[in-house]
Amino acid sequence: MLPVSEDPTISRKLKKASQLLLYQHHRLPGAKGWELRKILGKDYMKIVKLLERRLDDLGLEVKVVYEDGLDHPSPTEDDLEQARFYVLSKSPIQTGEASLSGWRIDTLAVLAATLAFITSKQGRATRREVEDLLREKFPDWKVDQDLNRFIRRGYLDEDEEGNLFIGWRTRAEIDRKTLLGIIAGSSADAW
Amino acid sequence: MDIPQKLMILKRLLPQWKLLDELLMDAEAIKELSLMVKLQSDWVKRRASGLFIDPFLVEVKVKMLGKESLASALLSSWHPLIASEQLTPRRLSEALDYWNVLLPLSQRMKELEAAEQMEEKTLTISDLIRLKFLSDKVFDEEIKRLHDELTEETKGGPVDYWRFITRDNYEETVMRAYTLSFLISNGLANLIINPVEETTSVEALPGPGLKRGGKSVPISIWYQKWKELRGVTSE
Numbered sequence: 005m006l007p008v009s010e011d012p013t014i015s016r017k018l019k020k021a022s023q024l025l026l027y028q029h030h031r032l033p034g035a036k037g038w039e040l041r042k043i044l045g046k047d048y049m050k051i052v053k054l055l056e057r058r059l060d061d062l063g064l065e066v067k068v069v070y071e072d073g074l075d076h077p078s079p080t081e082d083d084l085e086q087a088r089f090y091v092l093s094k095s096p097i098q099t100g101e102a103s104l105s106g107w108r109i110d111t112l113a114v115l116a117a118t119l120a121f122i123t124s125k126q127g128r129a130t131r132r133e134v135e136d137l138l139r140e141k142f143p144d145w146k147v148d149q150d151l152n153r154f155i156r157r158g159y160l161d162e163d164e165e166g167n168l169f170i171g172w173r174t175r176a177e178i179d180r181k182t183l184l185g186i187i188a189g190s191s192a193d194a195w
Numbered sequence: 196m197d198i199p200q201k202l203m204i205l206k207r208l209l210p211q212w213k214l215l216d217e218l219l220m221d222a223e224a225i226k227e228l229s230l231m232v233k234l235q236s237d238w239v240k241r242r243a244s245g246l247f248i249d250p251f252l253v254e255v256k257v258k259m260l261g262k263e264s265l266a267s268a269l270l271s272s273w274h275p276l277i278a279s280e281q282l283t284p285r286r287l288s289e290a291l292d293y294w295n296v297l298l299p300l301s302q303r304m305k306e307l308e309a310a311e312q313m314e315e316k317t318l319t320i321s322d323l324i325r326l327k328f329l330s331d332k333v334f335d336e337e338i339k340r341l342h343d344e345l346t347e348e349t350k351g352g353p354v355d356y357w358r359f360i361t362r363d364n365y366e367e368t369v370m371r372a373y374t375l376s377f378l379i380s381n382g383l384a385n386l387i388i389n390p391v392e393e394t395t396s397v398e399a400l401p402g403p404g405l406k407r408g409g410k411s412v413p414i415s416i417w418y419q420k421w422k423e424l425r426g427v428t429s430e
Contacts, residue, residue, distance in 0.1 A: 026279055033278030042389075064277060074237075092274040113262035116269035124253035140258060173276070182272035184248050187256050190264060 017044050017051045018058070025055070025066065025091045032158075032172060034090035037068075041085060052089065065094045069175045073127065090176045114138055114150045115159060120187045122160075122168055123180045131166045196235075201228055296419060334374075341374045342383050346399040353387050353396035356414070361424045368424075372416050386412060 020043055024035040040048040056066045070076050071086040079087070107115075121137055122129045131151065138147040151168070154160040158173035174180070205221060212218050257265070298306075324334075348354050360371040375397065378384035387396045395414070 026277060027281045028278050033276060065274075067274070072237075091277045093277065094274065097270045097273050097275065109266045110262050112266035112269050116265040117257045119269070120253050120257060121250070124248050124250040137254060137257065141262070177274055177276050178269070179272040179274065183268055184253065186268040186271060187260065187265070188248055188252055190256060190260055190268070 018055055021051050021055045034088050037085040037087050063094050064091050067092045073175050111150055127170045129168055131168050134168055337374050338377055342378055349398040353398040356395040356397045357424055365421045368421050
């Protein structure tokens with residue numbers, strides 16, 4: 005029997021899976037579970053696991069974000085088909101690499117405060133509440149500019165009634181459990 | 196809320212209900228209780244996922260922390276997404292074609308101004324019959340003829356939508372697209388869209404009994420598109 009890496013069918017499916025996950029096909033990056041199933045076949049999760057092993061060497065991983073935004077330790081087929089699969093950096097950005105994000109440190113601070121606050125409010129807060137919190141530390145123009153920037157980039161969502169929600173990019177990129185743990189467990193320091 | 200207790204009450208009272216309205220109220224109560232169970236389940240899941248924390252504590256901590264500490268907390272939990280935008284030779288070729296046929300802005304503005312003065316209307320079948328574009332009989336015959344043709348062509352599986360509708364004549368192409376939309380709406384044909392490969396194909400169905408799905412899919416066809424499909428480069 006050929007090793008997995010030399011099996012032509014598996015190799016072809018691995019290439020296709022990496023194309024689906026790494027090249028942007030739609031407005032959002034990544035691919036939905038049903039798209040992967042359609043292209044890779046019903047055993048698509050096995051291909052995803054194999055791909056993940058290859059990506060591991062590059063410090064990358066495949067993350068599955070479920071439609072309801074919650075963790076699913078034992079997902080059903082339907083959960084997986086409706087979920088979106090992304091490729092992420094396995095390790096978080098190091099503090100010294102902050103400039104790689106392309107944002108100023110105070111913008112990162114605004115995002116951290118906003119996400120922690122909204123997450124603690126069960127994923128939803130009014131824009132007014134968030135602005136009131138941020139305006140204690142930042143000028144009005146910056147708060148407004150940053151919140152709009154986060155909405156454009158997908159870190160936040162806003163409905164017509166002025167409620168802010170956790171956006172798709174936050175669900176994919178930010179480990180909110182870690183973020184809340186660090187913020188809640190930190191001791192005070194000066195601004 | 197003690198759901199088992201409420202269910203026991205409903206069970207105990209059930210034999211006493213005689214009227215349909217009373218039973219309907221019972222059914223509604225059970226529906227509400229099941230919704231409550233779902234909400235409780237979501238609440239437990241959220242708590243179990245570790246994202247439950249007192250908002251007041253977070254607010255106080257956020258106010259106390261410096262911007263460096265907040266930024267550092269974010270960076271420690273940030274796993275950037277890896278994705279690449281791509282430009283394929285095919286899309287590049289389509290973009291070049293588009294550029295080549297794009298009229299100067301001044302000319303397009305004139306057309307837009309002219310178009311703004313015209314009111315858009317949707318024509319129904321009866322409008323087309325009234326305007327003598329169609330007759331009832333001819334349209335029915337045309338639907339049957341196209342269904343027969345599609346059945347014949349899709350014996351071996353679905354065929355490309357654009358290949359099926361395109362003919363040498365623009366008017367005929369539009370008419371085929373229009374008639375095909377009736378076949379699809381009436382469950383006599385099935386439209387298959389592959390969003391990943393960006394292909395649209397169509398297959399015949401034997402009868403309305405096998406009608407699937409329930410969504411509308413707008414497909415535009417215009418003169419330039421037809422010219423591209425036919426490979427026509429000049430007027």
